[in-house]
Amino acid sequence: MPMSTDEPTQWQRMVAGRSYRSTDPELTEARAATKRILHEYNTTHPDDEATRDRLLRGLLKSAGEMIWIEPPFRCDYGNQITFGNGIFANYDLSILDCAPVTIGDMVLFGPRVTIATASHPIDFVQRTGDMYEYAEPITIEEGAWLGAHVVVGPGVTIGARSVIGAGSIVTRDIPPDVVAAGVPCKVVREITEQDRDAYLAAYGTAG
Numbered sequence: 741m742p743m744s745t746d747e748p749t750q751w752q753r754m755v756a757g758r759s760y761r762s763t764d765p766e767l768t769e770a771r772a773a774t775k776r777i778l779h780e781y782n783t784t785h786p787d788d789e790a791t792r793d794r795l796l797r798g799l800l801k802s803a804g805e806m807i808w809i810e811p812p813f814r815c816d817y818g819n820q821i822t823f824g825n826g827i828f829a830n831y832d833l834s835i836l837d838c839a840p841v842t843i844g845d846m847v848l849f850g851p852r853v854t855i856a857t858a859s860h861p862i863d864f865v866q867r868t869g870d871m872y873e874y875a876e877p878i879t880i881e882e883g884a885w886l887g888a889h890v891v892v893g894p895g896v897t898i899g900a901r902s903v904i905g906a907g908s909i910v911t912r913d914i915p916p917d918v919v920a921a922g923v924p925c926k927v928v929r930e931i932t933e934q935d936r937d938a939y940l941a942a943y944g945t946a947g
């Protein structure tokens with residue numbers, strides 16, 4: 741029987757949220773190309789902001805204004821990542837962008853945040869023999885702040901302006917305007933105007 745020519749590629753399966761194999765040659769080469777760009781990014785001179793900005797804009801699907809991603813920064817493909825405006829990421833941001841990753845305006849990342857869209861089957865044979873993998877999109881809405889060492893899992897949305905405590909593992913959606921923390925990450929409380937007053941009382945203004 742003749743082979744069908746309209747079978748989706750592994751890339752098409754991956755971005756459609758279906759099972760795929762990351763060992764596919766097209767995907768392997770795409771990751772290798774990304775690593776070459778990131779190697780250059782991560783070894784720039786600290787003062788060479790212009791080169792880092794150029795490399796980032798060539799790598800990402802889209803990038804707004806005023807983005808500062810401290811090296812080292814790692815991702816799988818780059819062209820699945822959208823950054824809004826005014827984003828700061830501290831050292832060691834890792835994004836497994838096998839599905840779309842959308843970061844809104846004014847999002848802050850503490851050091852060593854991991855955003856993992858990719859996952860594997862729980863079943864051993866599917867995971868190792870079949871080598872199946874799948875990925876689900878992740879969205880971090882505008883103004884969210886993720887503390888150090890936060891891990892965000894496949895399919896999660898973190899709501900606007902919410903704060904995720906250091907070391908949290910986020911496995912479910914987090915609503916807007918809350919402090920959430922822990923393993924697994926749960927809402928601790930809502931953020932209110934009292935937070936502003938309490939901050940000023942404790943630390944004052946920056947002049």
Ligand SMILES: CC(=O)SCCNC(=O)CCNC(=O)[C@H](O)C(C)(C)COP(=O)(O)OP(=O)(O)OC[C@H]1O[C@@H](n2cnc3c(N)ncnc32)[C@H](O)[C@@H]1OP(=O)(O)O
Pocket residue numbers: 828830848849850851886887888889903904905906907908919921922923928
């Ligand atoms: C962009 C950058 O580079 S950021 C620099 C890196 N800095 C960080 O990563 C620091 C991040 N900060 C935190 O994680 C802080 O703990 C915050 C912001 C979540 C604290 O928020 P607050 O609402 O002030 O929390 P508060 O200290 O009042 O604690 C509320 C409760 O949540 C718990 N909690 C707070 N943080 C965490 C956390 N990371 N993990 C688990 N539980 C936590 C507290 O133990 C407390 O529980 P309790 O009521 O049972 O005692």
